[in-house]
Amino acid sequence: MNAPTYNFAYLDEQTKRMIRRAILKAIAIPGYQVPFASREMPMPYGWGTGGVQVTAAILGPDDRLKVIDQGSDDTTNAISIRKFFQKTAGVAVTTSTVNATVIQTRHRIHEAQLGAHQVLVYQVPIPEPLRFLEPRETETRRMHALAEYGLIHVKLYEDIARFGHIATAYAYPVKVNARYVMDPSPTPKFDNPKMDNCEALQLFGAGREKRIYAIPPYTTVQSLDFEDYPFEPYKHKACCALCNAADSYLDEIVTDDKGSRMFVCSDTDYCETRQAQGHRGSENASPFAESRHA
Amino acid sequence: MMTTIAEMPAGFADKVIAAQSTFRTVMDAMARPGSVQLIRAVSGVPAPMMRGAAAIALTLFDQDTPVWLDEKLATSGDVIKWIKFHTSAPVIADAAGSSFAVIADPTSLPEFDRFALGSPEYPDRSTTIVIQVASLSEGPAYRLSGPGIDGVTVLRAAIGVPDLADRLAENACRFPRGIDLLLVSGESIVALPRTTQFVAQEG
Amino acid sequence: MYVAVKGGERAIENAHRLLAHERRGDRSVPEVSLDQISNQLSLAVDRVMTEGSLYDRELASLAIKQARGDMIEAIFLLRAFRATLPRFGSSEPIDTAQMQVRRRVSSTFKDMPGGQVLGATFDYTHRLLDPALMGEASPEQPSVVAEAEPGVMPRVTDILGRDGLIEPSPVEDPEHQVGDITRDSLSFPADRDLRLQNLARGDEGYLLALGYSTQRGYGRNHPFAGEIRVGEVSVEFVPEDLGFAVPLGSITLTECQMVNQFKGSDTEAPCFTRGYGLAFGQSERKVMSMALVDRALRARELGEDVKAPAQDEEFVLSHSDNVQSTGFVEHLKLPHYVDFQSELGLLRKLRKEFAEANEAPTPMQEAAE
Numbered sequence: 001m002n003a004p005t006y007n008f009a010y011l012d013e014q015t016k017r018m019i020r021r022a023i024l025k026a027i028a029i030p031g032y033q034v035p036f037a038s039r040e041m042p043m044p045y046g047w048g049t050g051g052v053q054v055t056a057a058i059l060g061p062d063d064r065l066k067v068i069d070q071g072s073d074d075t076t077n078a079i080s081i082r083k084f085f086q087k088t089a090g091v092a093v094t095t096s097t098v099n100a101t102v103i104q105t106r107h108r109i110h111e112a113q114l115g116a117h118q119v120l121v122y123q124v125p126i127p128e129p130l131r132f133l134e135p136r137e138t139e140t141r142r143m144h145a146l147a148e149y150g151l152i153h154v155k156l157y158e159d160i161a162r163f164g165h166i167a168t169a170y171a172y173p174v175k176v177n178a179r180y181v182m183d184p185s186p187t188p189k190f191d192n193p194k195m196d197n198c199e200a201l202q203l204f205g206a207g208r209e210k211r212i213y214a215i216p217p218y219t220t221v222q223s224l225d226f227e228d229y230p231f232e233p234y235k236h237k238a239c240c241a242l243c244n245a246a247d248s249y250l251d252e253i254v255t256d257d258k259g260s261r262m263f264v265c266s267d268t269d270y271c272e273t274r275q276a277q278g279h280r281g282s283e284n285a286s287p288f289a290e291s292r293h294a
Numbered sequence: 295m296m297t298t299i300a301e302m303p304a305g306f307a308d309k310v311i312a313a314q315s316t317f318r319t320v321m322d323a324m325a326r327p328g329s330v331q332l333i334r335a336v337s338g339v340p341a342p343m344m345r346g347a348a349a350i351a352l353t354l355f356d357q358d359t360p361v362w363l364d365e366k367l368a369t370s371g372d373v374i375k376w377i378k379f380h381t382s383a384p385v386i387a388d389a390a391g392s393s394f395a396v397i398a399d400p401t402s403l404p405e406f407d408r409f410a411l412g413s414p415e416y417p418d419r420s421t422t423i424v425i426q427v428a429s430l431s432e433g434p435a436y437r438l439s440g441p442g443i444d445g446v447t448v449l450r451a452a453i454g455v456p457d458l459a460d461r462l463a464e465n466a467c468r469f470p471r472g473i474d475l476l477l478v479s480g481e482s483i484v485a486l487p488r489t490t491q492f493v494a495q496e497g
Numbered sequence: 498m499y500v501a502v503k504g505g506e507r508a509i510e511n512a513h514r515l516l517a518h519e520r521r522g523d524r525s526v527p528e529v530s531l532d533q534i535s536n537q538l539s540l541a542v543d544r545v546m547t548e549g550s551l552y553d554r555e556l557a558s559l560a561i562k563q564a565r566g567d568m569i570e571a572i573f574l575l576r577a578f579r580a581t582l583p584r585f586g587s588s589e590p591i592d593t594a595q596m597q598v599r600r601r602v603s604s605t606f607k608d609m610p611g612g613q614v615l616g617a618t619f620d621y622t623h624r625l626l627d628p629a630l631m632g633e634a635s636p637e638q639p640s641v642v643a644e645a646e647p648g649v650m651p652r653v654t655d656i657l658g659r660d661g662l663i664e665p666s667p668v669e670d671p672e673h674q675v676g677d678i679t680r681d682s683l684s685f686p687a688d689r690d691l692r693l694q695n696l697a698r699g700d701e702g703y704l705l706a707l708g709y710s711t712q713r714g715y716g717r718n719h720p721f722a723g724e725i726r727v728g729e730v731s732v733e734f735v736p737e738d739l740g741f742a743v744p745l746g747s748i749t750l751t752e753c754q755m756v757n758q759f760k761g762s763d764t765e766a767p768c769f770t771r772g773y774g775l776a777f778g779q780s781e782r783k784v785m786s787m788a789l790v791d792r793a794l795r796a797r798e799l800g801e802d803v804k805a806p807a808q809d810e811e812f813v814l815s816h817s818d819n820v821q822s823t824g825f826v827e828h829l830k831l832p833h834y835v836d837f838q839s840e841l842g843l844l845r846k847l848r849k850e851f852a853e854a855n856e857a858p859t860p861m862q863e864a865a866e
């Protein structure tokens with residue numbers, strides 16, 4: 001038995017070509033889900049195989065890769081994916097958002113604004129925004145072909161009737177370039193506005209469902225809403241307990257069994273950068289910083 | 295005159311890295327229509343193909359992508375042989391079945407509806423046309439807008455396709471169906487995906 | 498002071514070490530060898546090869562060992578390895594009529610050319626735990642059975658086909674290239690070549706349940722096990738530069754030809770229809786289930802109403818792959834706290850509004866208008 005050897009960035013060249021062609025068509029048809037022959041990857045389906053395949057197809061020796069899950073570089077799945085590319089592509093990795101050229105993410109868009117030199121790769125579990133309204137691929141495909149999106153508006157309106165609000169907190173559907181309704185992946189709707197007219201290319205990979213889609217730079221991305229019920233991004237009404245940021249998406253941390261809780265930035269790089277700049281939150285008073293200021 | 299395989303122009307020296315670098319250039323071009331991007335990878339080039347077109351072929355063509363060549367390329371036996379040898383792509387006679395088309399003579403570019411336009415359900419199943427043009431830095435000015443462009447960008451290019459603006463306007467009307475263009479001049483490339491609005495600048 | 502959770506990298510490394518330790522188990526017990534797995538757990542190896550889509554007993558045995566006997570994990574390991582293999586081309590179609598048969602049963606004819614060959618089967622064993630196997634058992638040598646002459650075992654469906662009693666076996670269409678679900682994403686409606694490929698690598702338990710459901714009336718198709726045969730078939734390949742077929746070797750296969758309820762119309766004489774199953778190794782439950790589901794999925798083509806789950810092509814084919822299924826089910830273990838926070842925030846807001854509305858006389862209807 002020969003020990004298996006693997007190509008640069010794991011995928012063989014034929015697979016990369018197939019994915020690359022799908023990416024180009026995805027960019028040419030913003031928000032449209034291009035079918036591709038997703039491969040079995042050495043991590044389970046549902047754990048980022050779509051994002052990993054897209055990243056593997058675009059990554060080169062000059063890139064600096066950042067991987068986040070839930071906004072953090074240190075979550076186990078982010079570490080696992082980052083290590084995979086270090087091992088198979090020998091690529092430079094970073095946790096710094098501004099220094100990264102390729103950022104693969106699950107469930108968040110980081111806080112720092114994306115630049116033109118960057119590509120954001122999303123891991124997508126269910127790429128079809130209409131799937132939970134209509135389980136049949138043949139049907140949803142027809143709806144996209146005819147831009148027949150009444151169903152999703154009805155669903156959002158039923159929410160309003162029942163709850164007084166649109167009851168979708170994450171994976172909030174958007175319309176791309178005024179044509180395709182698209183699933184932004186399960187990011188909180190707080191992140192939706194960041195996709196609109198973004199300087200960077202955004203690529204979406206769904207491995208198990210075998211779809212790739214894209215938002216080119218400077219493309220309108222509109223969260224679906226109604227004139228009398230406009231889209232509103234949500235975040236906890238609090239500041240980060242570590243860096244005092246008031247504008248970032250916050251994780252709620254339960255600190256004891258008596259209902260005490262605190263809030264900290266979900267984007268760890270954003271939070272640490274702010275702390276390094278001297279920002280201090282309620283749980284993070286720094287005597288050194290204070291004495292220096294004194 | 296036909297060459298033997300030994301005399302045939304080479305492919306990429308480092309296939310993996312050259313293909314990756316060329317793809318990123320094409321991806322950047324497609325993501326930012328109208329911007330001129332430079333292909334850095336070096337390969338042998340069968341005349342009358344241009345360096346950029348050869349690199350695109352080596353990067354994106356394979357046995358799964360039927361390729362259509364215009365007469366100027368098809369009648370040069372070396373180009374077909376080179377494509378088949380280095381990419382294994384089938385060279386076909388009917389443009390409507392092609393994933394890629396390569397055009398060396400823009401003045402005789404067939405109408406777009408001769409190529410694959412995709413279907414409303416699968417608009418991605420359409421031809422990407424690689425057109426070799428005289429210049430992507432000098433020539434008439436065109437105003438471009440649409441996804442990938444911050445407002446409006448101006449492209450100066452000697453493209454040579456008759457009525458290109460009209461054809462692209464017609465192409466846009468078919469959206470989401472449609473062809474996508476990659477213009478090549480030497481090692482420079484410019485992409486015009488189906489979403490780009492393309493008008494000749496007045497005056 | 499609060500410190501954010503760190504050290505995930507070390508945690509992962511430790512988990513890997515622990516896993517390797519637990520896989521090995523008690524180190525005073527001899528380690529199981531790949532040969533032992535391949536020989537003594539041979540049906541497990543067959544299943545992993547079939548659903549892993551790779552005919553390699555040694556690697557399948559390795560996968561089972563590495564997966565600690567978790568079959569779906571082993572199938573996943575084999576698939577992930579397969580995905581990296583270069584593709585030289587497609588073999589010539591195999592011919593199961595030329596099979597070196599080790600076992601062959603038909604429920605439709607008492608006897609036929611070549612006869613019934615019972616072979617090695619659990620079928621008529623009494624399912625009593627055998628204490629003899631608790632130690633090292635050395636079973637009696639089987640009496641030598643004369644090998645069947647090649648060519649004297651026509652397939653039962655071929656016998657029926659000569660009289661036109663069963664629909665003809667589909668003939669290869671040179672215009673239509675056989676699809677490949679490992680190279681193209683499946684689109685619907687899917688032709689039978691793609692459906693059969695999907696079922697061949699589909700989860701045995703899933704196909705078993707679906708096949709069973711057709712027998713219980715959810716898309717009943719009156720099946721008879723026309724024939725199940727197990728044996729060796731040779732595989733040939735035509736290298737482009739040679740232009741003629743060269744043998745690559747032989748593989749063990751199990752084939753099931755199900756004979757199903759007849760169809761007919763004003764213009765067509767009635768005849769039986771077919772359901773087909775094929776798998777690597779000896780995998781009888783798999784091929785029988787597959788044949789039942791294949792027949793159920795032909796409802797559209799045969800003009801039957803599509804009413805039952807097993808007839809629903811999108812449903813059946815989209816959920817048959819256990820590597821995909823397990824990945825997505827198990828991914829719920831990954832952190833989802835960003836989404837959960839988002840949902841929590843919304844829920845709190847809705848509850849607050851509900852409480853306020855029930856205190857104040859402002860009716861909820863207002864919001865609904």
Ligand SMILES: [Zn+2]
Binds near residue numbers: 240242244245
């Ligand atoms: Zn913070």
